[in-house]
Amino acid sequence: MQRRLLTLQKLINDFPCVVPQDSNLTEYAGFLCVRQRQFRISVSSDCSIFHADKQLIHILGSDIDIVTERLKAAADPHDFLIELRDLIERAISKEDADRPLLKEADLPPAFYYEHLLSEIEALGWGRVESIDRTMRSLDLNITDSAQRKHTIQILLPVDYPREPPTCVASLPQEFTPKLGEHHILNDVLNQYGQFIERFQDFFRVMEDFDSNTCILEPEHPTWRDTYRRVCIGKHCSVRIEVDPRAPISGFPECRFLGSENAVAPFKQHLNQNIHKWDITGGTLPRENLQGVLELQFPSRESLMKDTEDVLLDECGICYSYRLDDRVPDIACDLKECSKPYHRACLVDWLRALPDTRESFGTISGNCVYCEHPIVVSMKPI
Template structure:
């Protein structure tokens, strides 16, 4: 049995003449895991103690009961180590490409940052604590989400020995590639549904609370832009996009039968003259609206008139009213305040709301 132990585990060596303590490495699929086995004086495995590196402990965390059972039932150390190798192989196959656990200091700092930020602002947190989603609300009550992905990189890392008290002592003899979190040394990847680039500043002294504060300031700078688009959405018949997101800057608005206008609002200057193009059979594909009269009306009314009314005035239209919320007999034409019949209401060109072509709406 002793020869079999040496043959199958050449890197596991006895520490004393009595052979009650073994220290070394367990080799499984070209990987070496640091282990130590302590046996009682009678060499009975029932009272043996097994210590291992944190990588092996991480792999076996769901198989601890099985390992304990095999340790209790095995007659020889060589038999137990052979079964242990089989269990480790199964774990490695089922956890191929798994994420390495960061050190405890990483979690301590991150949890401290989340507590300072407030748990009520965290709406998502993955199991590896690498991806977070924070909620934010602007001054108008609109809800927004900031997605944060903490950076990590692959490095050469020594396997570490963990004693019973989880005391760590370095061993540089056995190294492997693992991914280590770089928070807060490197800036995380941030994303949000915004019409402008998300540029947040970060230093090694920054925190999640600082990111959230910068995000709130950016939301407030865009509040007027969203106010303009919300008003357009509420008071006009939007053909495209069917489900606008907060990053969309364009609306296609129905203004007559088979006629619509494409309006693109500048997020940084929402009250300035938007880019407008008429769409319809008589206008081909796109007809820019850029006459001096149009620009003059917009400039004169932009300070004291809501965007929808200003657009109506610039186009010399009486009013823009919500279309499609009532029966056909009460649907108002987008170009006139007169009640429109089903034959004069605008035709949707979005694909999901199609009406048959009809004559032009009366001006």
């Protein structure tokens, strides 16, 4: 505890916007301020878990691998944040250096800005989440009936409003507004608000999974993502695909991932108990699945108490947990081994061996650690 108190004192001095999240000082969260820009981050006291907002992940780009290495080597959160701040400084400097200078020919005519500003004034600047320096891309926000905040990106052509804008929305289905000649931004936002109301049940279902289970993938879910990979045990998970058209009454597609020994009982429960599924729409899919699979989905907090750290089992080949945003999805079937691998890592490893066999989209060989036979589908999930 004394060491954690010393770390807290250093953080207060150098990172006053990063504060402890509990009395035991096991996690810190807040804002990292670099060059008058703020990035939301969180890090555990043992430097085993780190989360960053989308803006920071975008700025770091390929340097995110370096961040992972620095996290593993850091003595405490303070030392890690010092190195992270340096990395962000260099990334921002490179971003500024690579940014091309604007030419007058690239800018829209004066009428474009006059019309756009008049539309924004009518809409209200409070609706503008962000706007780029050329004012050709802006994010507008809206709140749905359940008080969820949504944004939509509007990409404007140079000859706007004569040519319609392009709309990019983070939703499970494509949004294409019908536009008139006047008050285009207001029309877009109104139609977007009506469109997102179709997905209230879908939002509720996905929020229920996110709040009550341990989500392995996607790492940063958006409303565009219709699936969740949920941890159900050590080296064992289920990928749940939800139909946004019938998120509650429809039966989600379930694919179990892990060694056959680990997933076989769940497959058996699914086949035997499928009749228990409540098709009336009165039960959320998570609750339905718990009844059918005869389990209680563990939360991230409960799993983190496991000294074996079931959440962060690294790949037995590349020794990383995440590879191109994917986590290990293959495990050795031998119960005593159960070593996890990224599918891509294992396929590449087996292909390099002379006695490996390939046929009908699968590759067969032996576990890297225990030599137990292992068969891998080369088709990604």
